Amino acid sequence: MSKSRKCLLLLNVGTPDSPEKSDVRRYLTQFLNDKRVIDLPWLGRKILVNGIIIPFRVNTSVKIYSELWAKHGRILDTLTQRLTMKLQKHFEGDLAVKYAMRYGNPSMDKAFDEIKEEGYDELILFPLFPQYAMSTTQTCLEEAHRLIKKKGVKLRTEIVPSFFNDELFVEGIAKQAKTQFDIEAYDHILFSYHGLPNRHLRKAHKNIGYSSNTIEGCSCEKRLEGFKIGCYKAECYETSRLLAKELNISEKNYTVAFQSRLSKDWLKPFSDVTVTELAKQGAKKALVFTPSFTIDCLETLNEIGEEYAEEFYKAGGKQLDLVPCLNDSDEMVKLADSLLKNVVSE
């Protein structure tokens, strides 16, 4: 019997084609009109996104993307592509490896045209998000299934699940930090995760069947007993606990916080407020991990590495360092290899 032909498709959020206003506007329009990101009824979403958020947001986004481009170029795409090439080499002869972005280019639409044309028997979808969220993992998978149906692609699909508590994920980040930084030399460690609207958390709680669908008074940051996969907040705190254990960081020496908020009603504590408070409390050297991203991007390099570092210095801090994401490291390849072994048929 001939060997089945397999394709691994890495999925990431995406980034604009350039920092030009028209490209940033097109990217934001696709991103924020996604019902899994701004989860309002159709008309409300159109009015809020296209009439309010984008006109108010676009100039800020152009400014921050221009700063990012000047230093790092189209980094999210470059690094996701490098990881793809490295995985292609690693899996040579067993799998074809591709990547696509949920918003912008290279598009998922084009990737599925290629997948159909090349005629695989099996497709492994790998959303590059350690913790599960409706606005990342879910929307990528739903879009993949929509395109499979729309284009009439005939193959078996497998999904690489979230890996927030995977040993190799935790070890990989820890190694990344230990080889570049002397962890003990820092006054405080911050685990900064991309934020989410509180509304998304309430929805997640309802979907996974928690008795309360509110987040007020919920204890997801402590929840382990009866823990059910699917609450982003609980998964972020669990990643942090595992990292702290792996790196021997005591509870009083680290903080979990959430960045990139678009409104006040997002997950707290906010990372920018936290770095300012840490400096005011006397921390001079802070080390920041960004474990909700596998690939460095605007949100890590610019938002933390530049903006929040500035806030930290203004409040009296002296040094803020950022641990790189796994990106195309050997640790990321090891993690992908192990995650795939659990889902791919022989």
Ligand SMILES: C=CC1=C(C)c2cc3[nH]c(cc4nc(cc5[nH]c(cc1n2)c(C)c5CCC(=O)O)C(CCC(=O)O)=C4C)c(C)c3C=C
């Ligand atoms: C863990 C990963 C991410 C979650 C969860 C997430 C949720 C989320 N994001 C927005 C709004 C924006 N995100 C933007 C960029 C962006 N976000 C992530 C990851 C997560 N987002 C990535 C990897 C990137 C790309 C960065 C790049 O280098 O291009 C942006 C655009 C940038 C900006 O203008 O700030 C927006 C807007 C919402 C509303 C949301 C959950 C509802």
Ligand SMILES: [Fe+2]
């Ligand atoms: Fe985002």
Ligand SMILES: [Fe+2]
């Ligand atoms: Fe929760």
